[in-house]
Amino acid sequence: MNYIFLIVGFILLVKGADIFVDGSSSIAKILKIPPIIIGLTIVAFGTSAPEAAVSITASINGQNGMAIGNVIGSNIFNLLMVVGASGFISTLLVKKSILSRELPFVLITSLLLIILSTDMFITNSSSYTLSRIDGAILLLLFAGFLYYLISSALKSRNSSLDIDETSLDIEVIDRDVIVQQKSSPMSKSIFLSVVGILAIILGGKIVVDCASDIASSFGVSDQLIGLTVVAIGTSLPEFVTSIVAATKGESDLALGNVIGSNIFNILFVLGISALISPMTVDPKLFIDGVVMIIATIITSFFAFRKNNINKYESLTLMILYVAYMAYLIMTA
Numbered sequence: 268m269n270y271i272f273l274i275v276g277f278i279l280l281v282k283g284a285d286i287f288v289d290g291s292s293s294i295a296k297i298l299k300i301p302p303i304i305i306g307l308t309i310v311a312f313g314t315s316a317p318e319a320a321v322s323i324t325a326s327i328n329g330q331n332g333m334a335i336g337n338v339i340g341s342n343i344f345n346l347l348m349v350v351g352a353s354g355f356i357s358t359l360l361v362k363k364s365i366l367s368r369e370l371p372f373v374l375i376t377s378l379l380l381i382i383l384s385t386d387m388f389i390t391n392s393s394s395y396t397l398s399r400i401d402g403a404i405l406l407l408l409f410a411g412f413l414y415y416l417i418s419s420a421l422k423s424r425n426s427s428l429d430i431d432e433t434s435l436d437i438e439v440i441d442r443d444v445i446v447q448q449k450s451s452p453m454s455k456s457i458f459l460s461v462v463g464i465l466a467i468i469l470g471g472k473i474v475v476d477c478a479s480d481i482a483s484s485f486g487v488s489d490q491l492i493g494l495t496v497v498a499i500g501t502s503l504p505e506f507v508t509s510i511v512a513a514t515k516g517e518s519d520l521a522l523g524n525v526i527g528s529n530i531f532n533i534l535f536v537l538g539i540s541a542l543i544s545p546m547t548v549d550p551k552l553f554i555d556g557v558v559m560i561i562a563t564i565i566t567s568f569f570a571f572r573k574n575n576i577n578k579y580e581s582l583t584l585m586i587l588y589v590a591y592m593a594y595l596i597m598t599a
Contacts (some may be wrong), residue, residue, distance in 0.1 A: 269484075273477040277500040279470030280317035280354035284504050287463025288313030293456035306543045313463075314508060314524065315531040319539070320471025325493070330479060331547050332490030333497065334540050335397070335565040338532045340498025342377070346562040347588035349506050353513040354581030359522050359572045369526045370567045372412065376533045377560045379408070384548045384556070394547040402541030409534035429498035474500065487599050490549055495595060502528075522570065529563075538566060 291313065300319075312319075320342050325334035355357060355506060383401040474497060482492040505528050512524070565587070569580040 269480045271479045273481070273500075275316075276473030276477060277503065278471045279466045279509075280320065280474065282503060283463045283466025284316040284471055285463070286314050286459050287316060287467060288481050290456045290459025290461075290463055294453065294460065295451055297456065312531065314504040314537065315528045316467045317325065317471065317504065318528075318532050319536045320467045321474055321493075321501050322536045322540050323543065324468075324471045325546050326476045326546060328475065329544065330475065330489050332479065332488055332549055332552070333475060333493035335537065335546060335548060336490035336493025336554055336555070337497050338537055339552065339559050340494035341502045342529045342532055342559050343460050343494075343555070343562050344498055344502045344588065345505055345528055346559075347584045347591070348568055349502065349509050349525050349599050350576065351581045351588065352506070353509040353522075354576040355578050355585065356510065357516060358512040358578065359513075359570075359576040359581075361574050361576065363524060363574070365526065365547055366571055366574070369523070369530075370570060373526050374560070374563050374567065375542055376408070376530055377556070377563050379405075380533050381553065381556050381560070384527075384553070395550060395553075396542040396548040397537065397548060399443060399542050399545055402538045402543075402545075405534045405538030406542065409538060412530065412534065415572060432441055466551075476561075488549075490552055491595060491599055494555060495592065500529030510558065521532075522566075522576070562587070 279378045302408075318337060322334040325331070325337065332466065334576050342390045383387050384395050384397055385406065470571050479498075480487060505524055537546075540577055566584065568575070569584075
């Protein structure tokens with residue numbers, strides 16, 4: 268039964284995120300919030316809501332391995348498999364703004380996670396821990412990054428620049444969030460948002476509980492389940508969004524979607540999780556953290572090389588993910 272409930276949990280997570288984005292974006296449009304800000308905030312939060320629900324629930328339950336493993340595993344899956352599959356469908360063209368700002372920031376946040384996890388000598392802790400102070404640092408950095416993005420978006424809008432350069436309107440179109448002939452009534456939009464949030468919360472609890480039971484029955488750790496099954500399941504919204512974008516020829520969206528999700532996962536999801544409950548980090552997870560950093564560097568290198576990621580490079584990314592999964596299984 269655990270496997271059936273696990274699937275049900277994933278369905279609730281994915282559909283809940285989709286419904287939440289639909290409802291919230293409708294509210295934003297009714298309130299005349301610029302579409303670019305909708306894409307930067309609501310859509311980005313919506314696609315990463317499953318990761319947030321699972322990691323925060325796991326943190327509350329004291330299952331630190333699953334909480335951190337889910338974020339690291341999701342980020343690795345996004346970089347190698349989501350970008351890889353999208354680029355294999357259609358060569359990913361990378362905007363200069365992504366190369367100069369977002370990609371370097373993803374690498375910085377990934378390195379910061381490792382640094383904060385190993386500051387036991389500074390905090391006089393007896394183990395590797397993401398403390399409440401570390402969580403506050405991550406959340407403050409997230410708030411700063413969000414402020415920067417919104418300020419840049421408004422400045423770009425006010426100077427009448429082509430909004431398509433951000434590819435965020437395209438993301439909203441691809442997710443069928445904004446482009447509607449008639450806006451939904453406010454009451455319906457609020458109802459959808461509430462239903463979406465409740466589905467995400469319930470789905471997150473079901474996934475964490477079932478994944479933990481499955482891990483116990485096989486004698487494997489919570490972090491391994493978090494790095495594999497849970498990470499892949501919670502990354503389905505990003506995967507679907509990027510694949511759809513690639514099939515429609517909006518190739519740069521796939522990379523932008525992954526970057527936004529990875530930043531959100533580290534800064535917000537782990538930030539709020541650590542603020543709720545300090546998280547002890549298993550030393551084994553540092554290897555996966557290094558893999559995440561290497562995956563970020565490789566993806567960035569491919570993007571910087573010719574301002575695109577072609578089919579051969581995409582195939583390389585997918586092969587690397589398969590190799591990583593093989594490593595996890597062999598070392599379980």
